[in-house]
Amino acid sequence: MRHRKASLKLNRTTSHRKAMFRNMVTSLFKHERIRTTGPKAKELRRWADHIITLAKRGDLHARRQALSIIRERDVVHKLFEEANERFGNSAGGYTRIVKLGRRAGDAAPMSLIEFVVPEAGGKKKAKKKAGRPAAEKKKTKAGKKAETGTKQEKKQTKSKAKSDKKEEKTDVKPEKAAKAKKEPKKKATETKQAEKAADKPKQAAKKNTEKDAKTT
Numbered sequence: 378m379r380h381r382k383a384s385l386k387l388n389r390t391t392s393h394r395k396a397m398f399r400n401m402v403t404s405l406f407k408h409e410r411i412r413t414t415g416p417k418a419k420e421l422r423r424w425a426d427h428i429i430t431l432a433k434r435g436d437l438h439a440r441r442q443a444l445s446i447i448r449e450r451d452v453v454h455k456l457f458e459e460a461n462e463r464f465g466n467s468a469g470g471y472t473r474i475v476k477l478g479r480r481a482g483d484a485a486p487m488s489l490i491e492f493v494v495p496e497a498g499g500k501k502k503a504k505k506k507a508g509r510p511a512a513e514k515k516k517t518k519a520g521k522k523a524e525t526g527t528k529q530e531k532k533q534t535k536s537k538a539k540s541d542k543k544e545e546k547t548d549v550k551p552e553k554a555a556k557a558k559k560e561p562k563k564k565a566t567e568t569k570q571a572e573k574a575a576d577k578p579k580q581a582a583k584k585n586t587e588k589d590a591k592t593t
Contacts, residue, residue: 385420398424403448406456410491415476418488422472425490429471432460463492 387394402424405411413421428446431439435457443453464471470493477487 384423385416387416387420399446399448402428402446403452405490405492406447406452407449410489412477412487412489414480415474415486415488418474418490421490422474425472426469428456429460429464432456433464435461 384394389397398421401411401413401417401421405421405425406428411418411421424446428443431443440453440457443456444450447453447456473491473493475489475491477489479485480487
């Protein structure tokens with residue numbers, strides 16, 4: 378059974394694998410980013426996190442442990458000087474892995490491993506809403522009350538205008554009905570007068586014919 382064997386073998390011997398990761402972690406702390414394959418990047422993250430915890434501890438024994446892994450003294454001294462400023466406020470998550478796609482030739486999955494740059498203020502501070510003074514709160518409450526009062530007044534004016542329009546419509550309707558009743562009577566009288574005017578010349582002609590007949 379493969380208990381307590383968390384590291385990857387990567388098809389290499391133990392000495393080859395350790396030498397490779399020592400070189401990789403040295404170049405990572407020197408250049409702050411490396412382009413490598415995905416499994417190597419995931420395993421390299423464990424090495425980098427371990428060395429950063431040693432640098433945050435900062436004592437002589439931790440420095441000697443880091444020097445036994447990293448191959449360049451200048452890189453170790455620079456890391457121990459800047460570790461608390463860069464990574465002091467975070468308890469992990471010092472690196473980031475970005476997938477870059479497949480490599481041309483053997484189609485191996487490539488990744489970019491780099492350090493996460495923390496913000497200037499360390500941890501992200503939650504934005505707190507500035508407390509308003511009591512006088513401003515009272516003003517805002519008074520303004521809200523005034524707004525509600527103006528809204529109610531607008532509603533009342535609208536309802537009054539609607540009721541006035543309805544009353545005007547009700548007043549206009551009987552007037553229209555009376556006019557409608559009067560109009561047919563006028564038309565009937567006018568037609569009668571026209572008929573009488575049209576009959577007058579006919580009656581006059583009849584009378585003239587009758588007179589002529591009598592004389593003859």
